[in-house]
Amino acid sequence: MLVAILAGLIVSLSSPALYKMLGKWLFVPMALLPFTLFIYFCAFLPSVLQGHTFTSEYRWVPSLYINLHFYLDGLSIFFALLITAIGTLVMVYAGGYLTGHPLLGRFYLYLSFFMMSMLGLVLSGNIFCMFIFWELTSISSYMLIGFGHENAASRYAALQALLVTGMGGLALMAGLILIGNAGNSYSLSTLLTRQELIQSDALYLPALLLILLAAFTKSAQFPFHFWLPNAMAAPTPVSAFLHSATMVKAGIYLLARFNPIMGGTPEWQLPLLIAGSISAVAGAWLALQQTDLKAILAYSTISALGILVLMIGIGTDKALAAMLAFLLLHALNKCTLFLIAGSIDHATGTRDVKLLQGLGKSMRPIAIAASLVSLSYAGVFPFFGFISKELLYEATLEAESNAPVSFIIVFVSKVASVVIAFVLGYRLFWRTSTAPTVVRHPCGRKLYMPPLVLVFLSLLFGLLPSQLATPLLNSASGAVLSRGIQVDLHLLPKFSMALLNTIFTFIVGYLAYAQHNRLLNVAPRLLPLYNTGPESWYQQAITGLLKGSVKLTSMIQSGYLRSYIAAxxxxxxxxxxxxxxxxxxxxxxxxxxxxxxxxxxxxxxxxxxxxxxxxxxxxxxxxxxxxxxxxxxxxxxxxxxxxxxxxxxxxxxxxxxxxxxxxxxxxxxxxxxxxxxxxxxxxxxxxxxxxxxxxxxxxxxxxxxxxxxxSELKAYYGEHGYMLGRGRNLVNVIIVDFRALDTLGxxxxxxxxxxxxxxxxxxxxxxxxxx
Incomplete structure (x- = not known):
């Protein structure tokens, strides 16, 4: 696995040179990189599905217990396959989206480096190794979000994401050290077997709070959610990759990975339930008020991440299986929707929903992909979104506590998803319009093929759930729970409350879509209310920090040497x-x-x-x-x-x-x-x-x-000064012979x-x- 990571990093670093040689064909080797890694991990899949784990360890700083340790189990391979599969399609899409861009080689360097950092994170078997790759994802995402560095909004968004997630990175470092001390090991495979030892330690609660802080900042949970919509300043391929299988999923992976170690206690479940619930509802409500396509998808991502955190907080077998199924669905659907939004912007020059209409005829392949993915996003049979939605409802109905509240939160989020599906899949393309939006130029194959492939995968998982989804979900769920579970997924639904709720959700979503224009008209009046939210707290904190730094500097740096010497x-x-x-x-x-x-x-x-x-x-x-x-x-x-x-x-x-x-x-x-x-x-x-x-x-x-x-040193110099240095003046001998390098310096x-x-x-x- 180390060879795979290093090979990916080498290809990443060589992308600017490859761009000079290959030009617009650079996307070929860059797409072959994740595709080759996808095939590589597929070779491990049969053994992992049978319950086997693979480890490889390379000594790095053994005196500090820091080793390059890689650990592949059901959860790791689940994320690795998502990262590499979606990474392949995003690499192809980026070649068409940024055709002719003078910094295309640099963009592929950042994107592939980001992908390899995320892969290293999910494969890490040593907690120090995990922290290093965690920070690499923050740094590489900073470069990707700020890729359009000439734009002030891009620079601001990149710095904001770096500061918020960087704060979480510091918390993660401290939390991992506390867990290692409590579990008396820094190996992940060892810590997974020491739940009782860690939870009985006095360090458990502070370590838990630090881990949650790291996960919440990375996965944009309330009140740290504000950085994610601003990150839409990044190019669309970045947004698609970041929102589907990488950056924001890192926090979810962290919670899932440490659930066997720290889960099962009220201290773990309560913060997850609260943060997940608020994020799910707030993200859904804010998504319905946006008119920018990428903003709609960004806020809906916050809502989806809240649902994932909520499911981990519920913690039952069905909830964790539903979490993984919804994570798979969200990765496929959200990447597709972002790619479609980028294609629309690329072809028409706008992402404003109010200005887009009648695109079905002029953008036929994109329209087909948008319609199909919207059906999956709304949870319509036979797409995988239908199965995922049923699992979510079953998990909330069978929750041991707070079942009604959890059900309402999932219901609200899913109703918002139905509204968004109607907007993106019907309103932009098929609603009758006397003045359709003018398409400046058609989208090429590199822009419409990746969304179509992702839609096909979503449909394939829905048609063959027991053959494709069930083994993956059972293996990954077993890693999250540290024991085997069996969740059977079937194409044909059974009559149940979950099925009735799915149908009811679609009906309410359609009725809400009919009133969507009224909400868009009212939304501008609500902006003053949002200006007092977490993002304003962040801005006040940054402003206070800058002013405090200036004041402290003026106090310390007086400009007079005598003041410094006096201090x-x-x-x-x-x-x-x-x-x-x-x-x-x-x-x-x-x-x-x-x-x-x-x-x-x-x-x-x-x-x-x-x-x-x-x-x-x-x-x-x-x-x-x-x-x-x-x-x-x-x-x-x-x-x-x-x-x-x-x-x-x-x-x-x-x-x-x-x-x-x-x-x-x-x-x-x-x-x-x-x-x-x-x-x-x-x-x-x-x-x-x-x-x-x-x-x-x-x-x-x-x-x-x-x-x-x-001092023994003084006796040594006195005894050997003349014999070794051939001088009777010990000071000179010490300066010239014993400490010659110091004297040279x-x-x-x-x-x-x-x-x-x-x-x-x-x-x-x-x-x-x-x-």
Whole structure:
């Protein structure tokens, strides 16, 4: 499996080069990539359907338990087949939709990289590996949504999606670490067998909340749903792929994958039931008020995702089977509808429902595909949508708790689906119109063949449910429940409450469609109400963050070097005092006072010279005088080194002081006017801080002298300095031999600094310009 992932990534990265060679035929190798992977995973299908699992592990960072571990079971292969099958058709469609686009190679790079990231996510068997691929889907989706980077709306939508899902990614990382600690393993296959251990741990609840946050942000659940409609700024192939089998399904996959580990408790079920219910109803209501085709489909996707989360929250065998069946249906139908919407926009130049009419004759293949997929979307026999809708109703009617509420939520969502099906399948194409929308150019095969193939698959799953859908759903449901289940799907429906509800849903949906125009006329008046929703909270949070950052930066970055040094010194002093407070080593001052009587006259002279220079430095207002005074202090310190038997250090100090004074004097006339502190309080504040720092350093040095460190390294240098370095000056041997690379680095830094100073000295400003 690693070879498959790596091969896909290599093809992805080579797509710009392939575009230069193949031009408009680039879609061929890019479509062959997911098709080949689809065949590859089909080879595992017979064994997986019999209950076998496949694993492969490659050591990566074993010391941190991070390995490339891949795990293929019923749930993984279910998602992998969806991703690769739909990916193949989307790749073909993109070749027609973006024909002639100068950045087509870059687009295929982003799209295929996104597909491989999603594949890596559903195949991950190590939770760290899962997190890495999770984040890769966020990054690649950011590039896809912002593909039209010259458009401000695309940039805004891409950043919004990245921030919202990125927040969920951080939550996922923390949640996965907590689960790994609670389960004492980072292997997914091992964690799946340790449900009781994890749920009895104190880390269970925080890990659960973090996992739910990650899933809700990725799958656009309330109140994080607002990023998904804005993501419609992406090209249509991206929207089709993102809404059907990839991005938004990542959160659903996460919930399904961790259901055996964290499910079955009220803490798990209640948030899923609440978030799923609100998202399903809100998405359906908002979808009915849109006039843009992609906006209608985006909000209806939120509603469908809410139904999926609701089913996981119910948690029964029938509910989880209905969830997977509806996930399969939604992937097929929603991808088809997005491709049809893109074809309409591509041919007519608009996606506004109010401006589109009478397209049946001029866009016959697209019209056929739209009519058939609308029948499946509305749940009409014999399409797979009919079977899926019956399963949903059966799951809600057999729910152990909140059955009436769950039924009403599914009913409302499905009624909205029927209305949308009439709008997309009948109103745009077949309703009588005296002025049909003008089609600028017909759609080519690459635009109408993928939707027709998807419609055929939906019909095929409906006609042969027991042969095609049942094995897949039972295998995937068994992985979600960690035990085998049997759900039999049949073509001919049985008389039941679920069947009656299906028929009743269609009738109510038709009646609601008859009133749809009134709702569209009222919708603009409701916009002020929506402006106070979650998206406005997001915008307020971003605005507050920017303003707070500016304010905090203005407080911290004052523009004065003395303020930065003062902050560093103050923090350093505080940390030293904190470390020495309490049980820290104490300095014996009395033994040090006697040593003051042994001060020599020349030492006292140097001390008076330095103290006097420091006092004079505080009083001067001349930059040149300040530099000369600091040089006096530096040369005095160098003399102290010399008198105390450190001639090499003294020589270094002399050189540094001389160089510093010379350089400062050379650049002095080029520096801007210096603002000395005029306020006396501020000057004394820095004087006190300097004295505090000097006193602290003196105390630490005396403390080190009183409690010398027993360093083995010091003994090693003393023993081997002459034998290995052939030098009696240990400092020189250490610098030149033992730490030669460090010294080389320091020399390099000094050389670069010298070059920079020379460049500044040679710089000449233009007349009227600034340095």
């Amino acid at each position: 560093i010194v103050l923090v350093h002093v505080g940390l030293v005092i904190l470390s020495l407070w309490g049980e820290g080593p104490a300095l014996n001052i009395s033994t040090r006072l006697d040593q003051l009587l042994d001060v020599k006259v020349y030492e006292l002279v140097l001390l008076v010279l330095m103290v006097g220079s420091v006092f004079f430095l505080f009083r001067t207002r001349s930059r040149l005088t300040s530099i000369a005074t600091m040089g006096i202090i530096g040369f005095s310190v160098a003399l102290l080194y010399l008198l105390f038997g450190a001639p090499d250090v003294s020589a270094t100090q002399f050189l540094i002081e001389t160089l510093t004074v010379v350089l400062f004097v050379l650049v002095l006339h080029r520096l801007p006017p210096f603002r000395f502190l005029s306020h006396r309080y501020r000057r004394y504040k820095y004087i006190i801080l300097s004295a505090l720092f000097g006193g602290m350093m003196t105390y630490v040095l005396l403390l080190v002298k009183q409690f010398p460190l027993q 320091e020399i390099t830094v000094l050389a670069v600094t010298a070059l920079g100073i020379m460049a500044l000295l040679r710089l000449r400003a233009e007349k009227g310009g600034k340095l």
